[in-house]
Amino acid sequence: MRFTVDVNMKYGLKGQEGILLTLEAARANGQTVVADNLVISNATVRVMDGESGLGKRTWAFVEGDELQLSYSVQVDVDRQSIPLDSLAASPLDELPSEVLTYLRPSRFCQSDLFTSFVGQQFDEYSGGAKINAMLNWVGAELAYVSGSSNAETTAIDTFVGRVGVCRDYAHLMCSLARAANIPARYTSVYSVGVQPPDFHAVAEVWLGGAWHLVDATGMSSPEDTIIIGTGRDAADVAFMETERWVELIVQEVAVSSA
Structure with a gap:
């Protein structure tokens, strides 16, 4: 079955040197990423492998005092429950x-x-x-x-x-x-x-x-x-890691099936 995920986040920052994000769907057994798009405003990013080589993490170096990101992905899941x-x-x-x-x-x-x-x-x-x-x-x-x-x-x-x-x-x-x-x-x-x-x-x-x-x-x-x-x-596997204080402004996660 195909699923669509949409994430919107906005956080106030205070002197962040880098933000580590773990929120993208992994390319893993039982699921296929059909299309995805991560947009982080006014940021330089660096991507690395996730823990145990599963999925990925993204370093975001944001200019300014606000993190704004949107992430959308379509994933086909063919995993079955086994008794x-x-x-x-x-x-x-x-x-x-x-x-x-x-x-x-x-x-x-x-x-x-x-x-x-x-x-x-x-x-x-x-x-x-x-x-x-x-x-x-x-x-x-x-x-x-x-x-x-x-x-x-x-x-x-x-x-x-x-x-x-x-x-x-x-x-x-x-x-x-x-x-x-x-x-x-x-x-x-x-x-x-x-x-x-x-x-x-x-x-x-x-x-x-x-x-x-x-x-x-x-x-x-x-x-x-x-x-x-x-x-x-x-x-x-925290979805967001920061060294300093951040202020939650908006965090929305929506998951739907086709």
């Missing part, structure tokens, strides 16, 4: 070297602190069935509340508070999966089902020798998800 219960977890010694990274704790995903809980709560399951059990648990235990967390909120904070947004759901899913020795990575995406429309975050888990998208919020599915980038947690 997770049919997928086995890989033995640790058979994991590719680039996948091993996603077993380790990270700043926002303190998976080492969840080992005992995961053993008690999900020990009866294995492989994809264990991931499904985790998805059901997170979906049932957490309340999705806009504004309930901030840029410093970790998976432990979310586990204790039982409230969050997509970022927090993805961090908790990654932490639980890693604690069970199933590699998991945090993935930024667009999806037509996200309400309110915005940048979205999901998890990807390594099962059956491949990555599989999972969304504990229930707002997206692999068939309607457009991957932007991926990393250990939100720190690796």
